[in-house]
Amino acid sequence: xxxxxxxxxxxxxxxxxxxxxxxxxxxxxxxxxxxxxxxxxxxxxxxxxxxxxxxxxxxxxxxxxxxxxxxxxxxxxxxxxxxxxxxxxxxxxxxxxxxxxxxxxxxxxxxxxxxxxxxxxxxxxxxxxxxxxxxxxxxx
Amino acid sequence: xxxxxxxxxxxxxxxxxxxxxxxxxxxxxxxxxxxxxxxxxxxxxxxxxxxxxxxxxxxxxxxxxxxxxxxxxxxxxxxxxxxxxxxxxxxxxxxxxxxxxxxxxxxxxxxxxx
Numbered sequence: 001x002x003x004x005x006x007x008x009x010x011x012x013x014x015x016x017x018x019x020x021x022x023x024x025x026x027x028x029x030x031x032x033x034x035x036x037x038x039x040x041x042x043x044x045x046x047x048x049x050x051x052x053x054x055x056x057x058x059x060x061x062x063x064x065x066x067x068x069x070x071x072x073x074x075x076x077x078x079x080x081x082x083x084x085x086x087x088x089x090x091x092x093x094x095x096x097x098x099x100x101x102x103x104x105x106x107x108x109x110x111x112x113x114x115x116x117x118x119x120x121x122x123x124x125x126x127x128x129x130x131x132x133x134x135x136x137x138x139x140x
Numbered sequence: 141x142x143x144x145x146x147x148x149x150x151x152x153x154x155x156x157x158x159x160x161x162x163x164x165x166x167x168x169x170x171x172x173x174x175x176x177x178x179x180x181x182x183x184x185x186x187x188x189x190x191x192x193x194x195x196x197x198x199x200x201x202x203x204x205x206x207x208x209x210x211x212x213x214x215x216x217x218x219x220x221x222x223x224x225x226x227x228x229x230x231x232x233x234x235x236x237x238x239x240x241x242x243x244x245x246x247x248x249x250x251x252x253x254x
Contacts, residue, residue, distance in 0.1 A: 017162065020195070041226035048197050096205070096235030100212075105205045108198035108234050115233045 008068040012051065014061055019051035022066050026077065029068045033075060035137060042116040043135045047077060049109040050131050054081035074118075077133045085124040144193075146170055148178075151187075151250050158189040163196040163227075168203030175207045175218075184216030185253045189246065191222035201234055208239050217241065221249045 010025050012018045023044045030040040047066075054064040062082040069076040094107050114120050117133040124130075144161035155178045161167060175186055186207070208218050219241040223231070231237045243249035 017164065019197070020162065023195070038225065041224070042229070044195075045226050045230060048195070052197055052199065094234075096238055099202075099205055100209055100239065105202040106199055108202065112198055112230065112233055116229075 006070045008070070010066040010068075011063050012066065013063050014055050019048045019055070022047045022051050022079075025066070026068060029070060029075060033070055033137060035075065035135065039135055039137075043075065043077070043133075046113045046116045046133055046135075047079070049112045050077070050079040050133065053109045053131070054079055054083070054129070057083065057086060073138065074134055074136045077135075078130055079133075080128060080130040082128040085126050085129050088122045088124070144170060146174060148174060153183070154185045154187060154250060154253055155183045156187045156189060156246070156250075158192070160192040163190070163193045163200035165197075165199045165203070167193070168200035172203050172207055176210065179210055179214060179216070184211065184214050186211065186216070186218050187243075187246070187249045187253055188218070188220045189222050190220055190224070190227060194224040194227065196227050196230060198230070198234065201230060201236065204236055204240070205234075208236065212239075217253055219243055219249050219253045221246055 008025060008029055010022060012021060026044055026047045027040060030043060035043070051064065065080045067078040091110055092107070094111055099105050113133060118136045119134045121132045122129065144159070144167035146157050146159045149156050157171060157174055159167065159171065171188065178186065204218070211218050217240070221243040223242060228242055231242065241253065243252065
């Protein structure tokens, strides 16, 4: 019989700074798992960015949902919005050399998430996007 | 949460901004406003003490890129000290440490920003 992974669920309204509620929940989960300080900080930063993307890019006034799925060796975090979706292949990778002098300085969220987490997957359609981020408990 | 505040002091010609709170878009705009006022008055070197801003987001940090740009126009320099490790890592990933300076202490920053 398969073991069911404990999951913490959080629903956030699209309100200023609500990403901090997700960050704090993530930190409680990380502490429970014994995730070290560096990995916890990286995971927290990635959650902030994923929530901001969900808030800002989804064009949705709906709530966003976050699932923290706990297992022995990793923490999987899913951030789901009900926005219009996006095509990951069309997202430009930001570069500081190009950002200096450019009008649009933002657009760093996905790069940060990908650098800070061990793996990231995207599932997007016209009815919403789920970003699934994994942080391993130990370095592989 | 957006109780961001800052204080400023001058060390010779250097402007030092000490922040307190979440460096998001609101915090970033407040820093930028203070920097632009001082740049317009002739300040070229600015240091930001981030000891009390251990949480940032990429929107707040993006505003620092605007400040770097503004300082480049006057041949000035932006630096930071007292960064939490994750904040320094974020700066490195975004590449802003390529065009501004991260110091380990105020003394080191004041000595080397010039």
